Amino acid sequence: MSRHRNVRKVSVVDDDYDDEFSQSFDEKYSYAVSPGTSELYLYNRNAPASISEFIKGKIQEEDDDKSDQKNKSLNDSNSNQQKDEDFMFQMDKEPNFAKSNIKQPDDLDSLLLNSLKLKFDEHDTTLIEEDGVKEIEEGEDGKQFDLNSLAKIYSSSDLSESKPMEIKFGLDDLSKPCNDIDIMSTSIDKLLDNFFLNNFQENKNFQRTKSISICEEKLPEPKSTKETNTFSLNDLATEYLSTMTPTSTAQTPLGSSLVDLIDYEFNQRLSINEDNEERKVDLKENILINKRDRGSSARFSIGSDLISSSVSSSTSLTNRNIENFSLNKIQFVPVLREHGTNLQIENLFKLNYDSEIADFLSDTLRESENESNLKFEENFNYEKQKLFSEENKPKRNKILVDLTNEQNIQLKDTKKPTTETAPSTPKSQNKPLSKVSTPTTQSKSLTKQQTNNLSNSQQKSNSVAKQLNQLSDLRISPPPPLDPAKKEKLLKQYEEHTAGKDVISLIVIGHVDSGKSTLMGHLLYQMGHVSDKQLHKFKQDSQKIGKSSFAYAWVLDETEEERSRGITIDVAQTKFETEKKIIYLLDAPGHKDFIPNMITGATQADSAILVINSITGEFETGFLLGGQTREHSLLVKSLGINQLIIAVNKMDMNEWSQERFLDIHKKLSSFLIKQVGYKEADLMFVPCSGLQGENLTKKCTNEKLTSWYNENSSFNSQSIIGGSTLLDCMNRLKPQERSIDKPFRFCVSDVYKSAQTANISISGKCEAGSLKTGDKILIVPSNENGVVKSIATNDEQSLQMCFAGDTVTLNVANVDINNISIGNFGCDLISPPMPVSDRIRARVILFNLEIPMTNGFPVVFHYKSLNEAAVVKKLVSLLDKSSGEVVKEKPRVLNNGQSAIVEIKINRPICVELYQNYRELGRFMLRYNGVTIAAGQITEIIVKNKN
Numbered sequence: 001m002s003r004h005r006n007v008r009k010v011s012v013v014d015d016d017y018d019d020e021f022s023q024s025f026d027e028k029y030s031y032a033v034s035p036g037t038s039e040l041y042l043y044n045r046n047a048p049a050s051i052s053e054f055i056k057g058k059i060q061e062e063d064d065d066k067s068d069q070k071n072k073s074l075n076d077s078n079s080n081q082q083k084d085e086d087f088m089f090q091m092d093k094e095p096n097f098a099k100s101n102i103k104q105p106d107d108l109d110s111l112l113l114n115s116l117k118l119k120f121d122e123h124d125t126t127l128i129e130e131d132g133v134k135e136i137e138e139g140e141d142g143k144q145f146d147l148n149s150l151a152k153i154y155s156s157s158d159l160s161e162s163k164p165m166e167i168k169f170g171l172d173d174l175s176k177p178c179n180d181i182d183i184m185s186t187s188i189d190k191l192l193d194n195f196f197l198n199n200f201q202e203n204k205n206f207q208r209t210k211s212i213s214i215c216e217e218k219l220p221e222p223k224s225t226k227e228t229n230t231f232s233l234n235d236l237a238t239e240y241l242s243t244m245t246p247t248s249t250a251q252t253p254l255g256s257s258l259v260d261l262i263d264y265e266f267n268q269r270l271s272i273n274e275d276n277e278e279r280k281v282d283l284k285e286n287i288l289i290n291k292r293d294r295g296s297s298a299r300f301s302i303g304s305d306l307i308s309s310s311v312s313s314s315t316s317l318t319n320r321n322i323e324n325f326s327l328n329k330i331q332f333v334p335v336l337r338e339h340g341t342n343l344q345i346e347n348l349f350k351l352n353y354d355s356e357i358a359d360f361l362s363d364t365l366r367e368s369e370n371e372s373n374l375k376f377e378e379n380f381n382y383e384k385q386k387l388f389s390e391e392n393k394p395k396r397n398k399i400l401v402d403l404t405n406e407q408n409i410q411l412k413d414t415k416k417p418t419t420e421t422a423p424s425t426p427k428s429q430n431k432p433l434s435k436v437s438t439p440t441t442q443s444k445s446l447t448k449q450q451t452n453n454l455s456n457s458q459q460k461s462n463s464v465a466k467q468l469n470q471l472s473d474l475r476i477s478p479p480p481p482l483d484p485a486k487k488e489k490l491l492k493q494y495e496e497h498t499a500g501k502d503v504i505s506l507i508v509i510g511h512v513d514s515g516k517s518t519l520m521g522h523l524l525y526q527m528g529h530v531s532d533k534q535l536h537k538f539k540q541d542s543q544k545i546g547k548s549s550f551a552y553a554w555v556l557d558e559t560e561e562e563r564s565r566g567i568t569i570d571v572a573q574t575k576f577e578t579e580k581k582i583i584y585l586l587d588a589p590g591h592k593d594f595i596p597n598m599i600t601g602a603t604q605a606d607s608a609i610l611v612i613n614s615i616t617g618e619f620e621t622g623f624l625l626g627g628q629t630r631e632h633s634l635l636v637k638s639l640g641i642n643q644l645i646i647a648v649n650k651m652d653m654n655e656w657s658q659e660r661f662l663d664i665h666k667k668l669s670s671f672l673i674k675q676v677g678y679k680e681a682d683l684m685f686v687p688c689s690g691l692q693g694e695n696l697t698k699k700c701t702n703e704k705l706t707s708w709y710n711e712n713s714s715f716n717s718q719s720i721i722g723g724s725t726l727l728d729c730m731n732r733l734k735p736q737e738r739s740i741d742k743p744f745r746f747c748v749s750d751v752y753k754s755a756q757t758a759n760i761s762i763s764g765k766c767e768a769g770s771l772k773t774g775d776k777i778l779i780v781p782s783n784e785n786g787v788v789k790s791i792a793t794n795d796e797q798s799l800q801m802c803f804a805g806d807t808v809t810l811n812v813a814n815v816d817i818n819n820i821s822i823g824n825f826g827c828d829l830i831s832p833p834m835p836v837s838d839r840i841r842a843r844v845i846l847f848n849l850e851i852p853m854t855n856g857f858p859v860v861f862h863y864k865s866l867n868e869a870a871v872v873k874k875l876v877s878l879l880d881k882s883s884g885e886v887v888k889e890k891p892r893v894l895n896n897g898q899s900a901i902v903e904i905k906i907n908r909p910i911c912v913e914l915y916q917n918y919r920e921l922g923r924f925m926l927r928y929n930g931v932t933i934a935a936g937q938i939t940e941i942i943v944k945n946k947n
């Protein structure tokens with residue numbers, strides 16, 4: 001269901017992990033306890049300890065770990081510290097202890113300060129007071145606090161009987177023993193609850209159920225609107241709505257469906273009433289109205305005012321699936337999930353701007369496959385059409401050409417592109433369907449409406465006129481060859497850009513828990529991309545939640561949910577260089593629920609490391625039908641990944657057994673060669689242990705391995721080169737062909753407002769061509785155009801140019817974030833832009849089909865970072881698998897293992913390229929019911945004629 005996914009970046013080079021992590025929380029929330037500690041506490045469900053006891057335990061543990069010097073200084077002041085700690089402890093235990101022991105306010109201040117300083121690890125701290133609230137402030141070298149950096153002391157100044165003293169650790173919560181707290185597994189839940197509860201608490205007596213504090217006196221027992229202590233977001237949202245609109249009679253009942261809530265919300269917000277029939281089309285349209293009318297400042301959400309207030313400007317959509325939260329950037333909007341046929345708001349997810357929600361709703365509703373959803377789709381298109389109409393024409397200086405509509409395009413014979421005058425009025429098209437298969441010499445001019453738009457644009461800017469001129473020459477033709485002199489210059493620039501190294505995107509795949517993240521985390525550590533300090537922290541923190549074996553995996557598994565669950569959810573990406581290569585590493589999730597994420601990652605990769613769990617029984621599980629070893633290798637091959645390193649991992653668990661390694665090699669290479677279609681020369685098997693770090697970057701010294709795995713091994717072959725390390729295998733990967741001399745194509749995987757400037761940051765992969773700072777960029781299909789102000793790698797290295805194969809972030813000026821979304825493409829303004837269509841013909845290979853494919857077969861179309869609902873409209877012809885010749889026209893059904901040409905209708909127009917023009921962009925996957933059923937190559941792009 002999740003359609004757009006982001007490839008999360010991992011700043012493994014960032015030395016200050018704490019700082020980065022703590023910044024993931026909104027400043028509004030004063031985390032006295034570091035997020036990590038709060039999390040530990042919350043996850044430790046069975047611990048009856050109060051938070052303070054828990055923290056003390058933690059500090060004790062940390063103290064135990066500290067260096068000798070530190071211990072010495074701590075020991076020197078041991079008695080005072082002990083006293084302070086005892087005091088804190090007593091204070092938690094006995095509500096009146098503080099009052100009876102502190103005679104003057106200063107006593108308390110100094111006691112607390114000392115006590116907290118102790119926890120601050122000797123950092124420079126001061127106690128400040130503002131509006132009766134005392135707060136510990138960090139000193140010069142701030143941001144280093146591990147614990148309690150914002151411990152607040154409320155109402156303590158007069159110590160009167162009437163005012164209870166309250167020391168808050170973390171978010172303002174009730175003091176509750178841990179096992180009474182209803183804990184949800186994601187921090188986002190907690191933040192959400194606090195968010196709502198903060199706002200409701202005064203009037204509504206909502207109980208705070210999911211965070212922590214220590215109070216000297218308990219707050220009055222809150223009342224709940226339910227028997228239980230927890231509330232669904234629905235309840236809260238409904239409550240919110242009734243709070244915000246007290247005069248309204250249209251109350252939405254508890255447990256309202258999503259539809260009710262949205263309907264209600266938008267009627268309120270947009271003043272849609274009975275009199276305004278035009279606007280009161282239906283709920284779904286309202287969403288789009290919101291999207292377009294309210295601009296980027298408005299967010300579609302229940303309680304959007306409140307939500308907006310806690311939103312920072314540099315937010316970003318990382319994933320539409322609630323499972324895939326990253327805590328790095330916090331923003332709240334509802335996540336929609338299906339419950340049978342009823343859609344309900346169930347949780348939150350973050351989103352960067354409004355247009356995403358419309359897309360998302362569109363997907364969600366469409367996927368539930370009922371009548372109203374189809375209606376929604378129509379409305380969506382209707383709204384989209386309206387966007388391009390004269391009256392709704394945005395005032396900004398941009399090109400508004402709906403290239404998806406053939407009515408807007410006139411085919412004409414002229415070989416010359418039109419000049420800079422306004423394009424001619426279109427002639428009507430009578431062809432029902434015009435297949436714009438490749439290559440074609442037809443070019444297209446624009447409609448009257450477009451002409452007007454273009455004329456306006458021309459008046460405003462000559463350069464835009466030039467761009468429009470280019471657009472009028474749209475055609476799906478092979479990319480024009482580059483002038484030889486320019487090509488030579490470009491290749492020279494590329495050589496400088498890469499310092500003569502090959503650039504390779506490498507995805508790490510394999511069955512769940514095979515050790516992918518651990519292997520890569522350890523490799524990055526050995527290569528110096530993770531500091532000892534970071535690793536120490538990962539080890540400590542993972543140990544605290546009983547997951548010490550995941551310490552290395554935490555290098556790449558950055559999100560709280562990934563760490564607590566011990567699985568990778570989103571694709572994490574990092575970059576490093578070897579002797580011969582510049583490697584973009586993508587760590588994919590192994591769990592079958594996250595295959596769409598894995599596919600998104602794989603679409604960006606050139607080669608793959610398939611990680612195998614060599615433990616007896618484990619390899620077999622991953623390899624059996626339904627295991628991800630099989631599925632992943634089939635998927636990556638279908639996506640055009642032709643080289644595979646097979647890391648036979650966890651060899652420490654079977655005593656580095658030669659027999660086991662060779663057994664796995666035999667079974668797997670046979671499968672990969674015979675069934676998946678790899679050549680033996682493109683496979684490299686390497687034994688290793690990610691956990692022990694053996695045979696990753698350095699030659700293994702363990703005799704159990706070196707005795708049989710060396711240059712003289714009798715079994716050495718094309719796919720086993722004895723003695724090679726994992727890094728050797730990476731260096732041995734063959735260089736990829738890059739379409740550097742083709743027109744620029746940039747697949748958008750993330751969009752967000754730049755934190756530093758008013759520009760928009762667009763992350764993604766440069767699939768073809770090149771781009772330099774100062775170049776203009778056209779985003780399709782919205783035809784948004786802007787100027788590239790800067791280019792940066794994901795480790796924030798600034799670049800003058802990017803080339804095919806690079807994964808970068810473009811900082812673009814003069815574009816509207818609302819008109820750019822994940823899955824869009826960036827093109828240059830020199831060559832014809834990328835074709836946009838909702839209908840293609842493709843050659844597909846079918847596998848995993850549980851039911852035969854017939855006309856009208858519903859699928860999810862996975863193309864680069866997009867997943868779109870689609871339908872296989874026609875089975876055009878059955879092909880001979882090896883020769884590709886047509887065996888049968890119009891087959892009635894297709895089955896597993898067959899190859900065919902099919903026509904696919906995608907639910908909305910998207911940017912696509914023909915396989916023969918751009919191999920990188922001509923491939924896609926089809927999934928049905930959560931299973932990948934086909935891989936395909938786009939052979940024709942069909943433009944629909946509405947006449």
Ligand SMILES: Nc1nc2c(ncn2[C@@H]2O[C@H](COP(=O)(O)OP(=O)(O)OP(=O)(O)O)[C@@H](O)[C@H]2O)c(=O)[nH]1
Binds near residue numbers: 519692
């Ligand atoms: N003994 C041993 N254990 C390992 C090795 N590599 C990983 N593990 C353990 O296997 C478990 C899973 O490791 P991960 O790195 O999270 O596995 P993964 O494949 O990334 O998991 P997903 O991404 O969720 O599929 C952890 O407990 C690791 O410590 C190894 O080489 N030897």
